[in-house]
Amino acid sequence: MAGADIRGLDIGMLRAFDALMRERSVSRAAAQLFLSQPAVSASLNRLRKVFNDPLFTRTAHGVSPTARAEALAPQVAQLLAGLTALLQDNTPFDPAASDRIFRIAGSDFASHCVLPALTRQLHAAGSDIRILWEPPAPVSVPERLARGDLDLAVVARLRPPRDMLTHTLYEDHYVYALRRGHPRAQEPMTLDLFCEIPQTFLGYGSSVLDDRIDDTLARAGRRRRAQVAVNSFGQILHQMEHADHAAVLGTRVAAAFGDRVQLQPMPFEVPTYQSLLCWDTRSEGDAGLQWLRAQILQIYGCKA
Numbered sequence: 001m002a003g004a005d006i007r008g009l010d011i012g013m014l015r016a017f018d019a020l021m022r023e024r025s026v027s028r029a030a031a032q033l034f035l036s037q038p039a040v041s042a043s044l045n046r047l048r049k050v051f052n053d054p055l056f057t058r059t060a061h062g063v064s065p066t067a068r069a070e071a072l073a074p075q076v077a078q079l080l081a082g083l084t085a086l087l088q089d090n091t092p093f094d095p096a097a098s099d100r101i102f103r104i105a106g107s108d109f110a111s112h113c114v115l116p117a118l119t120r121q122l123h124a125a126g127s128d129i130r131i132l133w134e135p136p137a138p139v140s141v142p143e144r145l146a147r148g149d150l151d152l153a154v155v156a157r158l159r160p161p162r163d164m165l166t167h168t169l170y171e172d173h174y175v176y177a178l179r180r181g182h183p184r185a186q187e188p189m190t191l192d193l194f195c196e197i198p199q200t201f202l203g204y205g206s207s208v209l210d211d212r213i214d215d216t217l218a219r220a221g222r223r224r225r226a227q228v229a230v231n232s233f234g235q236i237l238h239q240m241e242h243a244d245h246a247a248v249l250g251t252r253v254a255a256a257f258g259d260r261v262q263l264q265p266m267p268f269e270v271p272t273y274q275s276l277l278c279w280d281t282r283s284e285g286d287a288g289l290q291w292l293r294a295q296i297l298q299i300y301g302c303k304a
Helices: 011-023 026-033 037-051 067-087 108-125 141-147 191-196 208-219 233-243 251-256 287-299
Strands: 056-059 062-065 101-106 130-134 152-157 165-172 174-179 199-202 226-230 247-250 261-264 273-279
Touching (some): 011 026, 011 062, 062 067, 108 130, 108 233, 174 233, 199 247
Antiparallel strands (some): 056 062
16 A cells, blocks of 8 residues: 555544454444444445555445455454553543443343343443444354454353353253143143144254253153244244244243243253353453443342
């Protein structure tokens, strides 16, 4: 980029470039940045002039980076990380003075637990902080945390993960759930009944729980009717209410459905699970994320 003037760049343009590299879509990049698509497109046009390269070309499913963009990507990421570190000092993080975007992955049940209380706090502080909450994606949570695509995640695990830092929010056990009024709700829960009634389950990524259940049944020469995979607990409830499906749920999740579901113990042993707040080692010293973690722990009644 011989002859290019550094005054042609600004942080917003670099953030747009970084988001486009991660999302490979103008619309998704705009959503990540809480900007309009025209604003991201305008930043991209300015970047193209500065670097004298198209940087991204249109595809059927979004945009694809050019060789020049691929070469620039690690430098831009390093520069943004350096700017973030430069702006941090030993003073406490002040949410009232911040307009950061925090990206959190978690189920819709976790969002119901966290977001109302958190946003009330932000409103009371007069903060311009923005929260982007999304369901866990097929790409592993540790990988996305390490890349910086996520700041935090709230996940359920049978075993504590070793590839990210965690804090236990609560421990719970699983139950078998049917809608109230289900035609077979009054029958004793047996292994036969568990296998006969079709089930709906969370289907984002591999599930240690589902593997454990299927392995247990296979050892007994059985197989359940795991019929529908969805990506939210709200969808599970809707399916249970309108298609006579059943589901294996944590007791806290099931309790959130109130009297719309009837709970029965599992017909075989299933280990307890932990709900975990997760983050990457790279963010351990980030004052803003330290503040956010503390708020979430307080919401769950946990000690930091």
